[in-house]
Amino acid sequence: MPLRGGDPAPVIGRRSFLGLAAALLAVPAAQSEEARRYKVGFANLTEDPGVRLEGFGFTGADVQTSFTLAARTLPIDMVFFDNDRDRAKTLANAESAVAQRLDAFVEYSDDASANAELAKRLKAAGIPIVAITYPVPGAPLYGPDNQLAGRIAGDALAGFALSHWAGMPQVAVLLGDLANSADHMTERVEGIAAALKEKLPDAPLTRLDSGGNGTQAEALLRRFAAAQTGKKLLIAALDDITALRAKSAVEEAGRANDSAIVSQGCDHTVHGGMSDRKELDPSNRGSILIGSVAYRLDRYGYDVLPLVLKLLSGEPVPPRVATRHVLVSAANVFSVYPPIDMN
Amino acid sequence: MRTTLGLAICALAGVLTVSSGAFAQSDCSKTVPASPFGKDDQTGATNRVTPAVTKAAAAEIQTGKVTTLTNPLVDGVPLFGTRFTKTVLTAVTLAPGAAIGDNNLTFMEDTWLSQSHVGTHLDGMGHIGRGDCYYNQTAMGKFINQNNMTKLGLEHLKSFATRGVLIDLVRVYQEANKLKTNAACRKPCIDKGTVITPEDLQAGLKMYNVTLREGDAVFLNTGWGDVFAQYPAQNALYNSGEPGLGKAAAKWLIDQKVIAVGADTWAVEVIPGEVQGEAFAVHQMLITDNGIHIIENVRTDLLADEVASGKRATFFLNMSVPKAVGLTGNFVGIEAIQ
Numbered sequence: 001m002p003l004r005g006g007d008p009a010p011v012i013g014r015r016s017f018l019g020l021a022a023a024l025l026a027v028p029a030a031q032s033e034e035a036r037r038y039k040v041g042f043a044n045l046t047e048d049p050g051v052r053l054e055g056f057g058f059t060g061a062d063v064q065t066s067f068t069l070a071a072r073t074l075p076i077d078m079v080f081f082d083n084d085r086d087r088a089k090t091l092a093n094a095e096s097a098v099a100q101r102l103d104a105f106v107e108y109s110d111d112a113s114a115n116a117e118l119a120k121r122l123k124a125a126g127i128p129i130v131a132i133t134y135p136v137p138g139a140p141l142y143g144p145d146n147q148l149a150g151r152i153a154g155d156a157l158a159g160f161a162l163s164h165w166a167g168m169p170q171v172a173v174l175l176g177d178l179a180n181s182a183d184h185m186t187e188r189v190e191g192i193a194a195a196l197k198e199k200l201p202d203a204p205l206t207r208l209d210s211g212g213n214g215t216q217a218e219a220l221l222r223r224f225a226a227a228q229t230g231k232k233l234l235i236a237a238l239d240d241i242t243a244l245r246a247k248s249a250v251e252e253a254g255r256a257n258d259s260a261i262v263s264q265g266c267d268h269t270v271h272g273g274m275s276d277r278k279e280l281d282p283s284n285r286g287s288i289l290i291g292s293v294a295y296r297l298d299r300y301g302y303d304v305l306p307l308v309l310k311l312l313s314g315e316p317v318p319p320r321v322a323t324r325h326v327l328v329s330a331a332n333v334f335s336v337y338p339p340i341d342m343n
Numbered sequence: 344m345r346t347t348l349g350l351a352i353c354a355l356a357g358v359l360t361v362s363s364g365a366f367a368q369s370d371c372s373k374t375v376p377a378s379p380f381g382k383d384d385q386t387g388a389t390n391r392v393t394p395a396v397t398k399a400a401a402a403e404i405q406t407g408k409v410t411t412l413t414n415p416l417v418d419g420v421p422l423f424g425t426r427f428t429k430t431v432l433t434a435v436t437l438a439p440g441a442a443i444g445d446n447n448l449t450f451m452e453d454t455w456l457s458q459s460h461v462g463t464h465l466d467g468m469g470h471i472g473r474g475d476c477y478y479n480q481t482a483m484g485k486f487i488n489q490n491n492m493t494k495l496g497l498e499h500l501k502s503f504a505t506r507g508v509l510i511d512l513v514r515v516y517q518e519a520n521k522l523k524t525n526a527a528c529r530k531p532c533i534d535k536g537t538v539i540t541p542e543d544l545q546a547g548l549k550m551y552n553v554t555l556r557e558g559d560a561v562f563l564n565t566g567w568g569d570v571f572a573q574y575p576a577q578n579a580l581y582n583s584g585e586p587g588l589g590k591a592a593a594k595w596l597i598d599q600k601v602i603a604v605g606a607d608t609w610a611v612e613v614i615p616g617e618v619q620g621e622a623f624a625v626h627q628m629l630i631t632d633n634g635i636h637i638i639e640n641v642r643t644d645l646l647a648d649e650v651a652s653g654k655r656a657t658f659f660l661n662m663s664v665p666k667a668v669g670l671t672g673n674f675v676g677i678e679a680i681q
Contacts, residue, residue: 072617
């Protein structure tokens, strides 16, 4: 059963690597098998339900739930903390982790200085760390490869254009919160632009910066699309909400048949289930939204906890482990995100 | 419900949404094991209900106490999406002057429009596959049309007159001090997402000194059915997940050669599943690979109370399934007779 970070300190002592090894040698095998459960802390970036993470539609609850679910079949008891994007809370969580003698700690905080201080304190207490998305000194880092994800989107868009609209005039559009470096948008933009330039060198690239405002994105693209008569529109949206706005814009402009859209994130905005149908759906293969690159924030726990177990068992962990990005389309959405709404 | 079923005209409006061209024909011997009941078997695990099994099960009837395991099938119970169950009453002879004969005979009938996997229902052999491969290596693409299946239909099932065993997992979790209930449950329940293990099942059996035997039907009380009972207010919660069998527990039940596994949940298996990216893996293990039925949305709380007070977790299972030709499943009425 997961605990909250503020719960009383557990009775079980923290095991350092050497201490763990010594303990294992000192007890009979059957006993050690039973005792080998770990208390692992996860400090979330924020659990504010109104805050969307990394520029996508995921919330802190999505990330936390993934840890809860992933821990079910692992010898791990989770202890959850909320960094709340606050330095003081982040450091208080670190202190609590030390006081509770946790076996390991997963840190998801975008405050570099707090992460550095947290690293010192946990290192002093012998608690290994895995960092998510934002580096923590000395800790392996798990998170998205934003450039690669951008390239996947750009490749998909170019691939569609080459197979369907070869030889026709084309224009590429980057749409979204283009200048938002805090959420790594700029890296995604670089990846998309590089792929498009490589595969479609003759297609001019237009950047429409909506500042993260969906209404603005729709208005910008509607005007742009209406002016691009006779050209095919290849639209790379930086998030799923913007992608759906882009779809509306080209429909309103009467340009839907000349448009293809690729998105980033693949959150619940675009994929649903057997009953809860969304834009990316096996029965909607003709959609002009041809796919969205998965960032899998709602799967982080499944990827990170095995790394934690490796750390705890002394196995080598690479300094950087990237999210397995994949383009999710109508053809594979039920494979990547199997629906459960089939009662 | 079975009486009603007998009177009803059951028009199953759920159209098979598959097309025969959806899958290339597979070599199903590579993806689904052969049935232990022979290469032509379409029946599945009810082959295990032999006269000897039924006779032994009859010994479970000691007090004659009958406990229902069936939830009412009525507008508002939890369903997903477009699934529905709806009745239309024909009562023309109740109109003034419409009674028949000197004896003033009147009558009523129902038209029942429903999908089959609603309410307390049984999953048949044709419900779940792996690609186009279904139970007993059946390449199903050849055996479906717009109206039904021409193989593996419910008409092939044998009797369910066997011993039933209730495993009260709520008590198991309470006694192990690991019950994590859900705030919406009015009685203790195991929360959604909880993986039931072989050890949990074994602890539940040990609690009442029961050893499973070939041909048993197993029913799991998780308490999640209390969320069903709060329809329609808690339908979204009920459908959002459930406690249930993990794959190891399913494997253990398969090894015990049971004929069916029922639960007070909508899928019997844990939702979300244990492995990200997998869908209803326990369904495939039980039905597709081993011909074992799944019975969903079972009302187990009343029987759990009986079991706790009588200290006996076994009973004679009274359940029959309509000989509905070519259907993948159907609602059932279930009783536990002790």
